Amino acid sequence: MIFERVVRPGLFRLGGGDAETAHEWTLRRLAALSGRPAALAALRSAYAVAAPRRAFGLDFPNPVGLAAGMDKNGVALPAWPAMGFGFVEVGTVTAHAQPGNPRPRLFRLPESTAVINRMGFNNDGAEALALRLAGSRPLGVPLGISLGKSKVTPLDQAVEDYLTSYRALRGHGDYFAVNVSSPNTPGLRELQDREHLDALLAALVGEKPVLVKIAPDLTEPAIAELLRVCLDRGAAGVIATNTTLGRDGLTGSDVSRAGEAGGLSGRPLTGRTRDVVAFVHRETGGALPVVGVGGIVDPDDAKRLFDAGASLVQLYTGFIYRGPGLVRAVARSARR
Ligand SMILES: Cc1cc2nc3c(=O)[nH]c(=O)nc-3n(C[C@H](O)[C@H](O)[C@H](O)COP(=O)(O)O)c2cc1C
Numbered sequence: 001m002i003f004e005r006v007v008r009p010g011l012f013r014l015g016g017g018d019a020e021t022a023h024e025w026t027l028r029r030l031a032a033l034s035g036r037p038a039a040l041a042a043l044r045s046a047y048a049v050a051a052p053r054r055a056f057g058l059d060f061p062n063p064v065g066l067a068a069g070m071d072k073n074g075v076a077l078p079a080w081p082a083m084g085f086g087f088v089e090v091g092t093v094t095a096h097a098q099p100g101n102p103r104p105r106l107f108r109l110p111e112s113t114a115v116i117n118r119m120g121f122n123n124d125g126a127e128a129l130a131l132r133l134a135g136s137r138p139l140g141v142p143l144g145i146s147l148g149k150s151k152v153t154p155l156d157q158a159v160e161d162y163l164t165s166y167r168a169l170r171g172h173g174d175y176f177a178v179n180v181s182s183p184n185t186p187g188l189r190e191l192q193d194r195e196h197l198d199a200l201l202a203a204l205v206g207e208k209p210v211l212v213k214i215a216p217d218l219t220e221p222a223i224a225e226l227l228r229v230c231l232d233r234g235a236a237g238v239i240a241t242n243t244t245l246g247r248d249g250l251t252g253s254d255v256s257r258a259g260e261a262g263g264l265s266g267r268p269l270t271g272r273t274r275d276v277v278a279f280v281h282r283e284t285g286g287a288l289p290v291v292g293v294g295g296i297v298d299p300d301d302a303k304r305l306f307d308a309g310a311s312l313v314q315l316y317t318g319f320i321y322r323g324p325g326l327v328r329a330v331a332r333s334a335r336r
Helices: 002-017 019-033 037-047 126-134 155-169 188-192 194-204 220-233 252-257 267-283 299-307 317-322 324-333
Strands: 053-055 058-060 064-066 087-093 106-109 114-117 143-147 175-179 210-214 237-240 263-266 290-293 312-315
Touching (some): 002 019, 002 317, 019 106, 037 324, 064 324, 087 126, 106 252, 114 267, 114 317, 126 155, 155 175, 155 188, 155 194, 175 194, 188 194, 194 220, 220 267, 237 267, 263 267, 263 317, 267 290, 267 299, 290 299, 299 312, 299 324, 312 317, 312 324, 317 324
Parallel strands (some): 064 087, 064 312, 087 143, 143 175, 175 210, 210 237, 290 312
Antiparallel strands (some): 053 058, 106 114, 114 263
């Protein structure tokens, strides 16, 4: 409640209401806090909830993770478990450092509890992340690393690009997420096709669990084909889903923002995510663990994803609107 009444209004006013200014300010504050053990301990005692799970060979203190894209460069790592997250996914990082798309590129749609972003994988590059992680203390919760394709790399050299990142980072992540579903890198989603994905997984699957993050805009036959590749190549699981190119579910004055290019997340994605999670679970007979992400704005949304077969869940947009209280509430509702 304090978050929604006091913290959020302040954050949403920063930078004249520019969403990325608020994001940068928050990350700076969390990075500073990450070096203060007493502050971390205070947060932990307020937010950490035990609801242990085991998935793809890893132990999770609770099944609620931070979704990729929030802390792309891993600058505030200790803050996330202190705010109750049971795992953290950093990235998406690319082999080459890159600036992403021109600003503004992040837009809040508050009446719809949604966000549109076209960040375009702005990140310091895989090498920089590896250096940062090499200098960090162990996180205490599983760390996932999301890998994407550099914008300058043509699609037919994508495998080598992902491999470059993977080689730099393989000693630092507990699992790797292959992001082939961001709508903001031209051509990237084609890597979800059978041949591309087969080559990518053949190169990456090995010592660490590799999960494939999929788009909510795929048809069921396309998802079924992708799942066969994942099973054949030994992927450890699927992360469903990334942001959507669809614009259903916007309400009030947010409707006027529908023309903004980029991926939509938050409440408009809740139903579609549930359908995709249920489909993946059904289609694989539960053989492939699913991380459910998309439109979790209250604990019931997460409960429905668990009921649909998700082993774990992740939050992004819900965390922007509800803060760490949402992490705690979802983790509590997952206790059994
Ligand atoms: C600003 C922003 C940046 C994102 N960046 C990434 C990213 O780098 N890699 C990725 O796999 N997903 C990224 N995502 C997608 C989220 O991880 C998540 O899949 C999606 O937003 C749906 O979850 P939500 O409705 O809880 O936000 C991003 C989302 C937002 C809003």
